[in-house]
Amino acid sequence: MVHISDGVPLDPLLIMGSWVVTVAILLYALSKMKTEDVPKLSVITAAVFVASLIHIQFGPTSVHFVLNGFAGVMLGILAFPCIFVALVLQCFLFSFGGVTMIGINTINMGVPALIAYLIFKTGTGLDIRPETRKRASLFAAIAGGLGVVLALLFLATELITIGDVFLETTIAVVTAHLPIIAIEAIFTGVLAGFIAAVKPEMFEKK
Amino acid sequence: MKTIRILIVIALLLILCMTSIASAHRVIVQGQVSEIQIKAYYGGGGADPMVDADVEIYAIRDGQEELYKTGKTDDAGMYYFQPLIGVSEYRAAVEATGHSGEETVNLAEGAGLTESEQAEAEKEAGLPVAGIITGLGYLAGLAGIAMLITARKMKKEYENK
The missing domain is CATH 1.20.5 (Single alpha-helices involved in coiled-coils or other helix-helix interfaces)
Incomplete structure (x- = not known):
């Protein structure tokens, strides 16, 4: 449900504005991209792209993975182009979301990814060695879970502009996504701990 | 003897009359379309039913839409409604926490999907x-x-x- 689809009657100004912000962050992120980042970026984009197909039937709604917090922890600022590309492919190949909404959907998932990265960065100081892997794991888990929570919060904020009740909507979507939040937090935490133990240089400052 | 024969004939006549009365029961055949079935499920892997989703049914009369019925889907993602007399086109909009979809059903033009088309569509909604x-x-x-x-x-x- 994290994708907003074409039919949702959002304010056109919001849609346009989200496109402008998306393009701006995209250009900035891409200007920071180095050749050696590309393989990692592609692999994680592939994971984010396919993860949205994994559904969990929980209560009345069917929810799918987002993996934006995970992308943030692994990619830093490059999580933004990662999510943008994944959303474009999901939109055209799986008809998730909608073409006009790619901008706002990228913000909804990409900005929380960047915040998740900031949390991971401040928490660990990017001093990641096999000895500090517990700390890396902990903050990656927090970042991984929070990525999804923030994405839902962004979504709920936008939905109130079309008349949904904020608190009610937020509680409903967050409750529906509880298993996703938990699984993504554990997944990101375990993976970060594993990488910290075997290949800590993957987290080097970009 | 003669009176007995007459009695038998009368009895037979009476029986005949009775059966003719019985077979004269009217047979009533009525044609009625009692419900239209709406099924809502999620695409992209699994085809999970949309449970407890808000349904809005719009009746389309001469290109003009008006809200006809609202309700919620059941545990199998189904919603049933009775069509209006004289209106053969309906638009069903289904929405659950941000996910939404819609479909127009036209009774005059082959009434939605056949069962094999339905199975095909559900297969496509899979992975x-x-x-x-x-x-x-x-x-x-x-x-x-x-x-x-x-x-x-x-x-x-x-x-x-």
Whole structure:
């Protein structure tokens, strides 16, 4: 449900504005991209792209993975182009979301990814060695879970502009996504701990 | 003897009369379309039913839409409604926490899907393998382009030094 689809009657100004912000962050992120980042970026984009197909039937709604917090922890600022590309492919190949909404959907998932990265960065100081892997794991888990929570919060904020009740909507979507939040937090935490133990240089400052 | 024969004949006549009365029961045949069935499920892997989703049914009369019924889907993602007399086109909009979809049912033009079409559509809503492979292909291509661009940038920086 994290994708907003074409039919949702959002304010056109919001849609346009989200496109402008998306393009701006995209250009900035891409200007920071180095050749050696590309393989990692592609692999994680592939994971984010396919993860949205994994559904969990929980209560009345069917929810799918987002993996934006995970992308943030692994990619830093490059999580933004990662999510943008994944959303474009999901939109055209799986008809998730909608073409006009790619901008706002990228913000909804990409900005929380960047915040998740900031949390991971401040928490660990990017001093990641096999000895500090517990700390890396902990903050990656927090970042991984929070990525999804923030994405839902962004979504709920936008939905109130079309008349949904904020608190009610937020509680409903967050409750529906509880298993996703938990699984993504554990997944990101375990993976970060594993990488910290075997290949800590993957987290080097970009 | 004669009176007995007469009695038997009368009795037979009476029986005949009775059966003719019995067979004269009217047979009533009525034609009625009692409900239209709406099924809502999620695409992209699994075809999970949309449970407890808000349904809005609009009756379309001469191109004019008006809200006819609202309700919620059941545990199997189904919603049933009775069509209006004289209105053969309906638009069903289903929405659950941000996910929404709609479909127009026209009774005059073959009334929605047949069962085999339904099965086919549900199969398509399953895991879109072709889409996944296409997407990974695009990603490989994008990665190549990104490598090319960043490599050119690196080369320029190297030459400037």
